[in-house]
Amino acid sequence: MPMTEAQVPPGLRQWLGKDYCGQDQWIAFHGGLADVVKRFNAQEFGPALVAAAELLSPVVRDPHSAFGCATAVASTVSLAAQCADQLQLPVLSARLRQLSAIFGSFDYQMKGEDYLDQSPWPINWMDNMQGILRSMTFMKQHELQAEPWRGMPARKAVAERVPHKAGSRGLKVAIVSVCDYDSSQTPLARLSQLNKEAYARMHGYEVVMYDKAPVFEDPLSELLTEPPSHRPPAWSKVDALLATMAKGQHDWVMWMDCDSFFMDPEVSLEDMVAAAESRCDGGGAAAKAATSSGADNGDLAGLKSLVNQWLAGPEARPDDLLSWYDDLLERDWQTRPARDRSQTSCGTLPPLAPPVNRTLGWADWLFAEGRPQVIASEDGLMLNTGIVLVRASTWSWQFFQKVRWMTFGRSPVTQHPWWEQTAMVYLLQMPFVLSHAAAWNQQLKDFSPLGPHPGYAPAVAMLSQKHINGYPPIVASALLTHEVFEPGDFIVSFSGCKVYSSQEVCNQLFLNYFFQVHSLEELAKDPGLQAWL
Secondary structure: OOOOHHHOOHHHOOOOOOOOOOOHHHHHHHHHHHHHHHHHHOOOHHHHHHHHHHHHHHHHOOHHHHHHHHHHHHHHHHHHHHHHHHOOOHHHHHHHHHHHHHHHHHHHHHHOHHHHHHOOOOOOHHHHHHHHHHHHHHHHHHHHHHOHHHHOOHHHHHHHHOOOOHHHHOOOEEEEEEOOOOOOOOOHHHHHHHHHHHHHHHHOOEEEEEOOOOOOOOHHHHHOOOOHHHOOHHHHHHHHHHHHHHOOOOOEEEEEOOOEEEOOOOOOHHHHHHHHHOOOOOOHHHHHHHOOOOOOHHHHHHHHHHHHHHHHOOOOOOOOHHHHHHHHHHHHHHHOOOOOOOOOOOOOOOOOOOOOEOOOOEOHHHHHOOOOOEEEEEOOOOEEEEEEEEEOOHHHHHHHHHHHHOOOOOOHHHHOOOHHHHHHHHHHOHHHHHHHHHOHHHOOOOOOOOOOOOOOOOOEEEEOHHHHOEEOHHHHHHHOOOOEOOOOOOEEEOOOHHHHOOHHHHHHHHHHHHOOOOOHHHHOOOOOOHHHO
C-alpha cells in the first residue's frame, strides 16, 4: 500500500507527487504511442510491437528521464507485452511485463494507484500486475514440466543435474550479509550469524558480516550527493559486495540477506554453481567443472589489477570523474585477453539492435560475456536479489559499479521501491528485451525459458527459487509470488515476515527454523540467545 505521510523516508519526499508528463518530450511520446495503439487496434501486432520497442529505446537510455514520466513508459511496455501475447511469444511477454512493473511501481509509490488508472496513458495497475503473475506462472510451470529437477530439494537436484560431486573443487567463497537489527527486539542478527558461520566452517568459506550498512569508499564516493540517511539500506548490498571483491581473496562472493538461513548444510555452494552452469549445455559443462579447480586464476589476477587502478584513481583531477572511470572500465574490457570458453560458457547473445549507453552499462562487456558471472533466482514477479552468487571477476566488478552508479546525484532509482533490484533489471534485461522485440520482423523466435539466455544478459544464470530462496508458508501465502520452503530445501528466507504478521510471530519463526538445523543444548548458554530461549 502507498505510504502515509508519517512513514515517508526523508529521501523519498523529493519525488512524491512530481509529474513531468506535461513536458514537450512526453507530449511527443504520447503521439508516438497513439500510433502503436492504432496498429494494435488494427490487429497489426507485429508492427505494433516493433513500433513500441523503437519508441522506447531512446527514452530508456536515460533512467532519470524515463522515470520522469514512468507511467508513460510502463503503459508502452505493457502494450508491447500484449502484442507479444497475441503473437504467441509468452516469454517475451513476461519479460516486457516485468519491465513495465519497474516503471509502474515507481509511480504507484510516488503518486498512487489512482494516478496510474486515471492517467491519459493506457494502463491499469492491477491488470498489469496480474498479467505478470499469469506470465510467470506459465513460465515456471513450463520449466518444471521440462526440467523436473527444478522442483526437487537442492541436494537431490544437484545429484540429478551434476553427475560428479562438485564438493572437491574447493572454491574460496565469502558469504556476505548486513544484519542491522535491534537485539532487544529480535534474535535475528545473532541467529543469522551463528547459522552462516556454522555453514561456512563446514565448507571452508569465509563470512563477512556487517552490523551497519556499509558504504563503499573510493574516489567516486563524492558523487553520492544525497545524505547517507536518505539512502535506503538495501543499497548496502552493492557496497558490501564491492568491498568484498576488492579484497581479491575469493573466487565467488555470495550475498545472503540477514533474514535467510541455511537449512541443508550438506549442500555446498560449489554444488549450486555447478547446477547453474549446467544450464549452459545440458549438464556437460557442470560435470567438467565439477572435476576441475573451479576457479579461473585469470579472473582474480585481472580483478586485483583493476581494483588497484580503481582505488588509486586519476593522478590529476579530470574534468569529468565518472568519464575517467568509464574509460578505465572500457580499456579493461578491450585489453582483456580472449577467454577459453570451452569449459563453461553459455555462449554470447549480442542484441541485434541494442540501445547503447556506455556510461549506463549497455555496451559490449554486457552483451558479449558468456560465462555465468551472476547466479540468482526469480520469484513470481521477477529477479529476486535476496540470494545472489557473484563470480569475483572484472565483469562482476563492472556490473556492480554500474548498479551503484544509478544512485549517483539526484537519482529516482535510489528511491525506487525495489531499490537495487530495479537497477539490476534495468541493466540485465532492458536492452536484451527491447532489441528482441524490435527484431520481430526478422522472424526471431521467442526467448526460451529453458535456454541459457531466457531474456537476460548471457552472463546471468538462474536457479529455481526453491533451491536458494524458499519462503515459510506464512510469508509465501501472503505474497502469492514466492516458492514455499519445504523440509529438505537448501535455504529459507523470511523477507516480508513482519509486513504480513508481527515481530513476535517472526521471532518464533526464526527460532523454530534455526533449531531445525542447530542444537538447542549447545546454544542454550549463548549470551545473545539466552533472553529468547
